[in-house]
Amino acid sequence: MTDHMPDDLSAAGRDLRAYTDELRPKHPVVRNSKGEWVLLRHADVLAAAQDHERFSSQVSRYLQVPNGLDGEEHTRYRHVIERHLSRDALEPFIPVFKRVASQLMAVLPRGQVLDAVNDIGAVFAVRAQCAWLGWPAELEPRLLAWMGENHAATRSGDRDWAAGVAEQFDEIIRSVIQPRRAAGDKAPDDLTTKLCRETVNGQLLTEPELVSILRNWTGGDLGSIALCVGVLIAHIAQHPELVVRLRAAPDAEVEAIINEILRLDNPFVSNRRVTTCPVHIGGRDIPSGAMVKLNWTSANRDEAVFGNNQFDPEGNAAANLIYGAGKHACPGRLLATWELRIALQTLLASVQTIELVPDQPPEREVAPVGGYHRVPVVLT
Numbered sequence: 494m495t496d497h498m499p500d501d502l503s504a505a506g507r508d509l510r511a512y513t514d515e516l517r518p519k520h521p522v523v524r525n526s527k528g529e530w531v532l533l534r535h536a537d538v539l540a541a542a543q544d545h546e547r548f549s550s551q552v553s554r555y556l557q558v559p560n561g562l563d564g565e566e567h568t569r570y571r572h573v574i575e576r577h578l579s580r581d582a583l584e585p586f587i588p589v590f591k592r593v594a595s596q597l598m599a600v601l602p603r604g605q606v607l608d609a610v611n612d613i614g615a616v617f618a619v620r621a622q623c624a625w626l627g628w629p630a631e632l633e634p635r636l637l638a639w640m641g642e643n644h645a646a647t648r649s650g651d652r653d654w655a656a657g658v659a660e661q662f663d664e665i666i667r668s669v670i671q672p673r674r675a676a677g678d679k680a681p682d683d684l685t686t687k688l689c690r691e692t693v694n695g696q697l698l699t700e701p702e703l704v705s706i707l708r709n710w711t712g713g714d715l716g717s718i719a720l721c722v723g724v725l726i727a728h729i730a731q732h733p734e735l736v737v738r739l740r741a742a743p744d745a746e747v748e749a750i751i752n753e754i755l756r757l758d759n760p761f762v763s764n765r766r767v768t769t770c771p772v773h774i775g776g777r778d779i780p781s782g783a784m785v786k787l788n789w790t791s792a793n794r795d796e797a798v799f800g801n802n803q804f805d806p807e808g809n810a811a812a813n814l815i816y817g818a819g820k821h822a823c824p825g826r827l828l829a830t831w832e833l834r835i836a837l838q839t840l841l842a843s844v845q846t847i848e849l850v851p852d853q854p855p856e857r858e859v860a861p862v863g864g865y866h867r868v869p870v871v872l873t
């Protein structure tokens with residue numbers, strides 16, 4: 494019996510992947526200390542992500558647009574969001590992201606210790622998102638401070654603190670929405686204004702819906718991009734041969750390499766579902782109304798699909814679950830992929846070497862987040 498295993502309560506510094514790698518072959522489904530059923534195998538995670546009837550996304554008492562919605566309601570809001578995350582909508586921002594990356598990489602100090610997660614990843618993520626959404630640059634320090642506190646609150650497991658931090662973020666979002674709604678036709682021509690004018694069922698999106706959508710785009714994803722940058726830089730600093738390949742590779746190959754590095758060390762660990770009826774999965778009987786966790790990080794390392802986890806960007810691409818699967822699969826995938834590629838290519842073009850610091854090894858993040866908390870590096 495493998496009940497009550499702390500799948501997501503690792504001690505600071507421990508690599509959570511080693512733990513789920515150890516559990517997965519014998520215990521495809523474990524229960525964590527919160528009583529949630531954690532799916533560790535690729536086949537089960539994929540099956541649950543694609544079974545929208547028996548695994549509902551209505552897991553929170555808070556409004557979550559679109560991620561906490563099911564069925565038709567989800568589809569209606571998802572369409573609104575997808576319009577702004579399509580290739581056509583995002584293409585004009587490529588030069589913007591390139592400019593943001595070049596300006597940041599140009600001023601990063603050379604020859605001194607930097608933290609790839611906070612000094613590179615978080616700053617790039619915030620600047621790129623502000624530029625994309627049309628948010629003022631003055632919000633940058635506030636957003637960075639918020640990311641730091643949000644992280645600390647999440648790590649602490651203190652729900653009241655986390656709720657207070659979430660409320661602070663909603664205030665930041667209201668501070669950009671309210672003036673745009675009040676300005677009517679005179680509002681700036683940017684993505685946030687466009688979103689404020691969107692309708693569902695003939696009705697303008699309400700303020701709580703707008704706040705939820707923007708919270709999802711920024712609050713959750715700024716952190717993911719920063720963590721992904723940390724994982725990518727830690728990996729390439731340990732694999733100089735990959736740097737040579739990345740420098741010469743066309744964009745599509747760079748993106749495939751990035752996705753493969755993130756498959757092996759997926760910092761966006763899990764999402765939840767709630768069962769709508771009794772379910773038999775991974776050899777276990779899960780009752781109706783149970784909280785289930787889809788552990789993408791573990792599924793992405795499942796030996797049943799990826800063998801001995803050989804680095805194979807092309808071969809492993811089709812089964813890679815870093816952006817999820819099913820109706821809730823990440824609509825921001827293209828945006829995230831382009832941002833990560835541009836950040837990495839710009840960094841590689843502006844430095845000769847990226848080295849880890851021998852007496853300051855990268856520090857692992859603690860659950861519920863993966864990847865690294867800090868990746869000290871020296872650029873030359």
Ligand code: HEM
Pocket residue numbers: 542558559560561571574709710711714717718721761764765789814815816817818820821822823824825826828829
């Ligand atoms: C590297 C960065 C990112 C990773 C690893 C990531 C990963 C994921 C995953 C695994 C899901 C599926 C959730 C589920 O099934 O419950 C998801 C959903 C989502 N992601 Fe991302 N994401 C990233 C960046 C972004 C960005 C930049 C945006 C938008 C600006 C975004 C917007 C969303 C939204 C709105 C959903 C919910 C979709 C729905 O419920 O239909 N993501 N993401």
